[in-house]
Amino acid sequence: MAMARALLSSPHLLLCSQSREALASKRNGLCPSSRLFGTRNFVSRGTHSHGSFSPIASMLERKAEKRKTVIPDPDFRIPIVLLGLAGGFVYQDKLLPAATTGLLGLLLLLQATRVRFVFDEEALEVRIGEQLQESGENVFVGGKNRWKYSTFVNWELWWPNFPILVYFKETQTKPEGQIHFFPVIFNGKQLYNVMLERAGPSKTSLPK
Structure with missing residues (x-):
């Protein structure tokens, strides 16, 4: 209602003619422009331009x-x-x-053919096979093998020129932090770049 009153009272938006008809209309609380277009429609459009369109634009931008x-x-x-x-x-x-x-070599060879690190919009998840089946519960610490980036405390890619281990610590499994180690059986450069993008820089920030 406050916006409607402001729009109706603004001299720049609603100008009434000084003719006899306009003066008569003005005494009745209306001006020709509001009689022609409808004050209700005009206010409604103003409300949409500042109310509905902005959230829609923001939603499209987020998508x-x-x-x-x-x-x-x-x-x-x-x-x-x-x-x-x-x-x-x-x-x-x-x-x-x-x-x-x-x-150990045979085990890692088998794991390299079947284990996948899946980095989606909000979390890192371990999945199995080309069909990306769920890996089940973590056999060491329990819980699902899926960790949100927002819970990462730190991560490191050791020996980045020939990456051997990737380490990260997260607070999703337990509040004091849970450490995970994985052999790097994935493309080291791709792994580093996506970890940097999704989880932020590591403490060592390697490789340069």
Whole structure:
């Protein structure tokens, strides 16, 4: 009502003619422009221009800024290096380290073909296979393998020139913070760039 009164009383918006007809209309509380177009419609339009359109524009802008889902490509360098080391140990007749290194290499090779890091608009989630099936509950700390970026305390990509481990700490699992380590079986550059974009810079801010 306050806006309607302001619009109706504004001398720049409603100008009445000084003719006899206009003066008569003015005595009745109306001017020709409001009789012709309808005061109610005029006020309604003014309200829409300042009320409805702004939220719609803001909503469209937010949709335009929506971040795409990013899934870093698999990287098999670490499993291949481990399997190569296992072969070297076998050549030297060091069977125990050969078996240990070889099994770890095979495990990471399998994981690289099936485990995916999915970075959606609000969280990092671990999913399985090309169909991106849910990975279930975390076997070490419980809860779903999905963590919101807003809960990240810090993260690091160790040895960025040949990334081996990615570490992050989050407060979603428990308030005092939960630490996670993952072998980098994904494209290290893609992983670093999306972590930097979604979770902010790490404390070391590497690689440059």
